[in-house]
Amino acid sequence: MIKACIFDLDGVIVDTAKYHYMAWKRLADELNIPFNEKDNERLKGVSRMKSLEIILDLGNVNLSQEEKEELAQKKNNWYVECISNMDKSELLPGVEEFIKNLKRKGIKVAIASASKNTKLILKKLNLEDTFDAVIDGTMIDKAKPNPEIFLKASDYLNVKPEECLVLEDAVAGVQAAKKAGMKVIGVGEKKVLKGADKVIKNFENVDLTLIEGI
Ligand code: G16
Ligand code: MG
Numbered sequence: 268m269i270k271a272c273i274f275d276l277d278g279v280i281v282d283t284a285k286y287h288y289m290a291w292k293r294l295a296d297e298l299n300i301p302f303n304e305k306d307n308e309r310l311k312g313v314s315r316m317k318s319l320e321i322i323l324d325l326g327n328v329n330l331s332q333e334e335k336e337e338l339a340q341k342k343n344n345w346y347v348e349c350i351s352n353m354d355k356s357e358l359l360p361g362v363e364e365f366i367k368n369l370k371r372k373g374i375k376v377a378i379a380s381a382s383k384n385t386k387l388i389l390k391k392l393n394l395e396d397t398f399d400a401v402i403d404g405t406m407i408d409k410a411k412p413n414p415e416i417f418l419k420a421s422d423y424l425n426v427k428p429e430e431c432l433v434l435e436d437a438v439a440g441v442q443a444a445k446k447a448g449m450k451v452i453g454v455g456e457k458k459v460l461k462g463a464d465k466v467i468k469n470f471e472n473v474d475l476t477l478i479e480g481i
Contacts, residue, residue, distance in 0.1 A: 269450065269478050271399075271426040272369055273417060274362075275312070276380035278436030279454050281357050281392060283382070284311060286349040291322060294342045300326030312437030314381050314410040315339050347384065353391040361470030366397065368475055375399045377420045379433070381410055400424050411439040414447035421447070432478055435463070450481050 277283045288307045295302035302322055310318040319339050323330060330338070369376055377400040378385060385403035389395045400423035402416050409415045421428045433444035433451040441462045444451040452467060453460030460466050464481055467473055 268430060269374065269432045269481065270430040271375040271377060271421070271424045271432070272366075272478070273377045273379050273420045273424075273431055273433045273444075273449070274366075274398075275433070275435045275437065275440050275454075276378055276382060276385055276388060278311060279359070279434050280362055280378075280394075281353070281359060281388065283350060283353075283388060286346055286353075287318075289349055290342045290346040291318065293345055294319075294338060295322055295326075298322075298326060298328065298338075300328065312381060312411055312435075312439045314404060315343065315383065317410060343384075347387070350384065350388060350391060353388070355393050358392060359469060361473055363394075365470045365473055369478075370397075372475060374478075375424050375426060377402065377424055379416045379420045380404065381407075381416070411437070412442035412446065414443045417444050417447040417449060421449070432481065435460075438462075452477065452481070 274280055288304065292302055300322060302325060306325060309321055316339055319335055366376055376398050378398050379402045381404045383404040385401060400420055402420045407416045407419065417433055418428065421431050428448040431449045433449050434454055435441050435444060435451055436454045438459060441451050441453055441460050445462055451463045452465050453463030454467055454469065457466040
């Protein structure tokens with residue numbers, strides 16, 4: 268039986284990917300590296316530094332650790348500027364109602380996001396007091412597809428991994444959840460999120476029957 272649901276943030280609760288893209292695109296343009304929306308798919312769910320390395324690879328650019336840290340910081344400043352105007356209207360359709368229904372049933376809810384800006388985003392969305400646990404990029408050493416972030420969430424919630432259900436939009440996230448021994452519902456395209464137990468397009472018209480018998 269499912270006792271807790273662990274939500275990814277970007278792509279599940281809110282679409283911050285478009286803001287990440289805007290900031291990365293600005294940096295890539297500045298570095299004269301060709302970078303488009305298709306390339307951007309590879310950055311989803313991946314850490315900030317790993318994302319930068321993917322972009323530098325596209326341009327065959329080699330930099331020192333110090334230079335990379337400077338660029339990652341620059342991108343993050345632009346990104347934070349982009350999300351500073353975000354509000355509740357940017358919540359993905361149906362997800363807030365779904366979370367409310369889970370809580371009414373006594374099912375615990377958590378966030379597990381690679382983003383180091385998770386707390387800021389939850390504040391902007393007015394969701395800072397909604398979750399029983401929030402595990403973000405500042406609290407983990409190993410990024411998805413490593414299961415660390417989900418195991419930490421199950422630990423904080425005091426719910427066994429096999430009683431946790433993860434909701435994820437990224438392939439790396441689905442793999443991480445499976446490695447953690449959890450059930451996983453993919454949010455997005457069935458053909459992309461092959462490893463998930465079930466896949467939904469979004470949370471519109473989704474009720475708790477989704478998690479029954481999973
Ligand atoms: C999110 C995004 C990733 C982003 C990562 C780190 O992960 O999907 O594209 O690179 O956070 O973000 P930041 O630069 O804010 O630390 P998730 O796990 O919420 O999908
Ligand atoms: Mg995601």
